[in-house]
Amino acid sequence: MALPPTRQVVQVLRYPDGIPREQDFGMDRRPLAAPTAGEVVVRNHWLSLDPCLRPLLGGRYAIPRPERGAVVPGGAVGRVVESNAEHLGVGDWVVGDTGWCDYAVMSQDVLRRVDPDLAPPSTALGVLGIPGLTAWAGMHTIGRPQPGETVLVSTAAGAVGSVAGQLARRAGCRTVGIAGLEAKCMIAREAFGFDECVSHLSPGFAEDLRAACPDGIDVYFDNVGGPVLEAALSLLRPQARVVLCGLSSQYNQSGRPPGPNLGPVIAARATLQGLVVFDHLDRFDEFTNEVAPLVRDGSVQYRESVSDGLASAPTAFIAMMSGRNLGKSLVRLAE
Amino acid sequence: MALPPTRQVVQVLRYPDGIPREQDFGMDRRPLAAPTAGEVVVRNHWLSLDPCLRPLLGGRYAIPRPERGAVVPGGAVGRVVESNAEHLGVGDWVVGDTGWCDYAVMSQDVLRRVDPDLAPPSTALGVLGIPGLTAWAGMHTIGRPQPGETVLVSTAAGAVGSVAGQLARRAGCRTVGIAGLEAKCMIAREAFGFDECVSHLSPGFAEDLRAACPDGIDVYFDNVGGPVLEAALSLLRPQARVVLCGLSSQYNQSGRPPGPNLGPVIAARATLQGLVVFDHLDRFDEFTNEVAPLVRDGSVQYRESVSDGLASAPTAFIAMMSGRNLGKSLVRLAE
Numbered sequence: 001m002a003l004p005p006t007r008q009v010v011q012v013l014r015y016p017d018g019i020p021r022e023q024d025f026g027m028d029r030r031p032l033a034a035p036t037a038g039e040v041v042v043r044n045h046w047l048s049l050d051p052c053l054r055p056l057l058g059g060r061y062a063i064p065r066p067e068r069g070a071v072v073p074g075g076a077v078g079r080v081v082e083s084n085a086e087h088l089g090v091g092d093w094v095v096g097d098t099g100w101c102d103y104a105v106m107s108q109d110v111l112r113r114v115d116p117d118l119a120p121p122s123t124a125l126g127v128l129g130i131p132g133l134t135a136w137a138g139m140h141t142i143g144r145p146q147p148g149e150t151v152l153v154s155t156a157a158g159a160v161g162s163v164a165g166q167l168a169r170r171a172g173c174r175t176v177g178i179a180g181l182e183a184k185c186m187i188a189r190e191a192f193g194f195d196e197c198v199s200h201l202s203p204g205f206a207e208d209l210r211a212a213c214p215d216g217i218d219v220y221f222d223n224v225g226g227p228v229l230e231a232a233l234s235l236l237r238p239q240a241r242v243v244l245c246g247l248s249s250q251y252n253q254s255g256r257p258p259g260p261n262l263g264p265v266i267a268a269r270a271t272l273q274g275l276v277v278f279d280h281l282d283r284f285d286e287f288t289n290e291v292a293p294l295v296r297d298g299s300v301q302y303r304e305s306v307s308d309g310l311a312s313a314p315t316a317f318i319a320m321m322s323g324r325n326l327g328k329s330l331v332r333l334a335e
Numbered sequence: 336m337a338l339p340p341t342r343q344v345v346q347v348l349r350y351p352d353g354i355p356r357e358q359d360f361g362m363d364r365r366p367l368a369a370p371t372a373g374e375v376v377v378r379n380h381w382l383s384l385d386p387c388l389r390p391l392l393g394g395r396y397a398i399p400r401p402e403r404g405a406v407v408p409g410g411a412v413g414r415v416v417e418s419n420a421e422h423l424g425v426g427d428w429v430v431g432d433t434g435w436c437d438y439a440v441m442s443q444d445v446l447r448r449v450d451p452d453l454a455p456p457s458t459a460l461g462v463l464g465i466p467g468l469t470a471w472a473g474m475h476t477i478g479r480p481q482p483g484e485t486v487l488v489s490t491a492a493g494a495v496g497s498v499a500g501q502l503a504r505r506a507g508c509r510t511v512g513i514a515g516l517e518a519k520c521m522i523a524r525e526a527f528g529f530d531e532c533v534s535h536l537s538p539g540f541a542e543d544l545r546a547a548c549p550d551g552i553d554v555y556f557d558n559v560g561g562p563v564l565e566a567a568l569s570l571l572r573p574q575a576r577v578v579l580c581g582l583s584s585q586y587n588q589s590g591r592p593p594g595p596n597l598g599p600v601i602a603a604r605a606t607l608q609g610l611v612v613f614d615h616l617d618r619f620d621e622f623t624n625e626v627a628p629l630v631r632d633g634s635v636q637y638r639e640s641v642s643d644g645l646a647s648a649p650t651a652f653i654a655m656m657s658g659r660n661l662g663k664s665l666v667r668l669a670e
Contacts, residue, residue, distance in 0.1 A: 270607075270609055272605075272607030274605055
């Protein structure tokens with residue numbers, strides 16, 4: 001297959017202020033180099049849009065934010081279209097952090113092979129990818145849900161939350177979700193099996209949550225921080241476990257808002273422990289062996305928000321950051 | 336010994352607003368009942384003034400706050416002056432929650448015997464009492480300081496913090512204290528062996544703290560919450576352990592101020608776990624066997640702020656809540 005001489009990328013034009021805007025990103029065309037020894041050329045099929053991009057662009061992380069003009073960082077699933085590497089051949093499905101682009105030259109060392117017979121390759125970015133691993137690792141190492149317990153999950157209809165809730169339900173727990181739009185709450189209940197799901201957009205959110213958790217909360221899988229976390233902390237049962245996994249409520253904010261009161265943590269003797277999924281990459285096989293069959297037979301459900309074409313990525317990302325997506329957000333570049 | 340027909344007590348007159356004031360308390364004289372079967376009459380020698388009284392009076396705890404007119408709650412050390420109980424005899428030293436009073440009729444079941452040969456009986460309210468146990472349990476179960484680590488302790492010159500810092504130093508750690516007044520910082524360094532101690536009253540507190548912990552913090556024993564906790568969280572090293580033990584920065588406030596940002600907790604994969612000392616009462620013997628010899632030979636130092644006479648208790652308590660005390664605050668009623 002003849003490769004094009006250039007590749008199309010989305011670049012960072014400006015660092016967002018508040019909710020990202022179209023003009024923060026720009027399309028560009030750049031030369032496509034030939035792969036050197038150990039490298040392959042990947043044609044991307046699926047890009048991942050991750051909420052963590054927003055704080056990354058906001059400079060909230062310890063690592064430097066991408067420079068203006070850089071390719072927008074992000075994961076993708078694609079197929080090898082040219083190989084100069086011994087372990088990957090043309091036609092292989094792979095996943096890796098190519099950034100937002102149609103073609104990428106990548107070292108084989110930073111790509112993970114995807115088995116297309118296991119599940120649709122796009123799942124390598126969602127339920128069988130980093131989001132699924134995040135949920136699984138959080139539940140296994142921190143949440144440790146026990147039968148009969150109440151497990152609360154925020155972003156219940158999202159890529160991480162939906163898996164977290166289902167794993168907890170399979171462990172014999174009563175699961176309560178938190179989401180924004182009523183459509184998300186409905187799918188959380190109907191597709192992901194949450195016993196209840198309350199909207200944090202409701203003016204009576206705190207009361208709704210209390211009513212949904214009459215016996216308190218044993219495990220809280222938190223992806224949002226802020227007032228939702230604060231409401232959850234006030235309902236912790238003794239020895240509750242809180243998976244602090246995300247702070248999406250703050251991702252669009254420039255400053256750091258005041259956080260929740262920790263008094264209830266003391267009262268409940270709760271354990272709070274930060275989770276960073278990259279600590280658990282060595283357990284990918286274990287995770288896959290357990291969860292993949294469940295996805296395959298439908299025991300673990302998932303949803304994707306798909307937009308088409310690389311140029312749609314900014315809009316789709318903005319939609320996600322505005323809360324208008326559902327499940328795992330994806331951009332489809334090729335089938 | 337002939338018992339007086341009445342006993343003197345300090346009663347709750349008003350619930351404090353802000354820093355407690357004299358007029359929130361009132362003296363009273365009440366009948367002293369004869370002990371029924373299983374009861375003794377205790378003549379108090381030492382009252383304990385505990386910061387947690389303030390939030391108790393503020394209604395912050397799950398238990399109801401004492402009614403107006405009730406004896407101010409608090410621990411005390413005294414001697415049995417009349418016994419109708421098989422396990423305690425006249426002359427025995429005991430410690431228990433008698434409230435603020437000179438004489439109390441108490442069931443033997445709620446008193447703990449104090450060995451006056453072990454250490455001065457007043458230490459049963461401080462370094463060998465609940466505050467010492469708090470520090471010890473927090474370090475043993477949550478902090479788990481390892482040789483070479485940096486351990487940060489707030490209220491470093493206080494009843495809990497001074498013990499926490501010393502235990503950490505004995506474990507081979509570099510210890511950094513936080514206190515208010517410069518006099519507290521000095522005694523934290525000179526008596527309690529903190530390598531450094533910074534004042535949270537300094538306008539440059541955050542920078543001072545950072546300079547004192549150039550390699551970050553492995554263990555933080557937090558007794559204060561609020562901005563001090565927030566500053567500490569920003570310096571956590573990976574796998575740091577934070578003992579959430581008190582929120583004294585908020586005790587005088589009616590509302591609940593916004594708390595610290597939890598982002599650094601995630602970034603550091605830190606474990607946060609509430610500590611409530613009452614979970615550890617069954618380990619009193621183990622604790623005593625370990626720490627008492629260290630107090631006795633001076634390896635573990637302590638300080639007491641002593642005021643004389645029951646009527647001095649409100650003023651002494653107010654002084655403590657205003658930050659003007661040192662070490663364990665005590666009221667001396669008799670020697």
